[in-house]
Amino acid sequence: MYLPMLRLLSTVRHYAGRNATPVKLNYICNYGKLKRPSNIIQQSLFLHRELPIRLAQRAIELENMPYSVLKTESIQNVYNLYLKSFDKITSHEIPDTMVRSDNFTNLISDIRTDHNDIEFDISSALEPYRLQNSNLQFEDVKNIDKILENFYSSRIGIRFLIGQHVDVQKEEISETTVGMINTRCNPHKVIKHAVEDVQTMIENLYCDEIFFEYDLAKKDYEFLYIPSHLYYIVFEVLKNAGRATLEFPNCVKPIKIQTSVSKDDFIIKISDNGGGFSRNIMKQIFSFSYTTAGEEHEDRGIKIAGYGHGLGLSRLYARYFGGDLTISSVDGIGTDVYIYLNRFGDKKENEADNRT
Numbered sequence: 451m452y453l454p455m456l457r458l459l460s461t462v463r464h465y466a467g468r469n470a471t472p473v474k475l476n477y478i479c480n481y482g483k484l485k486r487p488s489n490i491i492q493q494s495l496f497l498h499r500e501l502p503i504r505l506a507q508r509a510i511e512l513e514n515m516p517y518s519v520l521k522t523e524s525i526q527n528v529y530n531l532y533l534k535s536f537d538k539i540t541s542h543e544i545p546d547t548m549v550r551s552d553n554f555t556n557l558i559s560d561i562r563t564d565h566n567d568i569e570f571d572i573s574s575a576l577e578p579y580r581l582q583n584s585n586l587q588f589e590d591v592k593n594i595d596k597i598l599e600n601f602y603s604s605r606i607g608i609r610f611l612i613g614q615h616v617d618v619q620k621e622e623i624s625e626t627t628v629g630m631i632n633t634r635c636n637p638h639k640v641i642k643h644a645v646e647d648v649q650t651m652i653e654n655l656y657c658d659e660i661f662f663e664y665d666l667a668k669k670d671y672e673f674l675y676i677p678s679h680l681y682y683i684v685f686e687v688l689k690n691a692g693r694a695t696l697e698f699p700n701c702v703k704p705i706k707i708q709t710s711v712s713k714d715d716f717i718i719k720i721s722d723n724g725g726g727f728s729r730n731i732m733k734q735i736f737s738f739s740y741t742t743a744g745e746e747h748e749d750r751g752i753k754i755a756g757y758g759h760g761l762g763l764s765r766l767y768a769r770y771f772g773g774d775l776t777i778s779s780v781d782g783i784g785t786d787v788y789i790y791l792n793r794f795g796d797k798k799e800n801e802a803d804n805r806t
Contacts, residue, residue, distance in 0.1 A: 465506035475795035482618040482628040494545035505536040524575040535561045562612045598738045635675040644684040652692045660692045661704040673793035686760040694724025715790045723784040772797025
């Protein structure tokens with residue numbers, strides 16, 4: 451048992467030293483449209499080479515977490531899951547025929563499912579660490595956040611590449627949908643879907659209503675994007691805005707949603723009058739070691755706050771293909787959140803022009 455594990459760890463370190471291949475959204479989309487056996491096999495071969503590199507790099511990166519976090523059962527489970535997934539892929543026969551490609555696709559689909567709850571596992575490990583180290587030094591927090599930003603950015607990429615491949619191979623390609631990508635994604639439909647879900651959640655948790663006011667750009671505007679990514683970003687921001695609005699005394703003003711189109715981006719502005727927060731908190735708002743909730747609010751298995759990852763992950767999703775997410779808050783008044791989405795799909799993974 452000891453020697454096989456040593457060999458596995460040695461192989462993982464070898465793969466982690468390789469360079470991952472960054473991809474562009476429009477390239478993945480155009481390649482997926484050509485749903486021919488040869489293309490599917492080529493995509494399987496690419497993932498057979500690429501996924502072990504990304505999995506190995508994230509496993510090694512977890513080793514850099516503070517020991518008191520790394521030793522927790524939750525993080526050890528995540529670490530072992532990455533090693534196990536790496537071993538499964540590298541041990542799998544080369545998917546150079548359709549039969550082998552089908553088998554490989556089933557394997558990575560199962561791996562994606564196995565990794566569903568990783569954010570929760572990591573958050574569960576960070577929560578006691580945060581409580582036990584209430585006076586965390588800035589450099590300690592910065593180090594943890596850097597590790598997790600790289601980890602989660604790669605995780606978004608891994609899940610997208612697997613999900614896109616699985617959907618293209620197993621689902622019918624429509625006029626506008628290519629795997630996870632929608633070539634004519636209507637952001638306003640996605641926004642309103644997120645609004646409806648947040649309204650339902652707020653009503654269940656607070657037994658109160660929340661209102662929204664729209665000022666939308668051209669209503670039929672569409673662009674190449676991943677609807678599930680956009681939904682996640684908007685849902686997390688609206689969830690925070692809804693909670694702030696209902697918990698701020700005498701706040702009855704609606705949450706405002708504005709959209710506009712610039713030369714490169716589709717822009718969403720979400721504004722609330724929920725009291726905002728101080729400049730000191732602004733320094734921590736995207737940290738994975740920080741939560742704006744004093745306590746957790748939970749109902750029917752749905753947690754609205756206390757998770758500590760929502761805004762950090764939302765910004766990573768926005769940045770994944772060249773967008774961004776910024777926040778402007780006035781203590782005692784409210785908060786404005788700006789979501790920038792590259793509307794051409796021509797940026798490589800995690801490539802942005804300006805980052806703060």
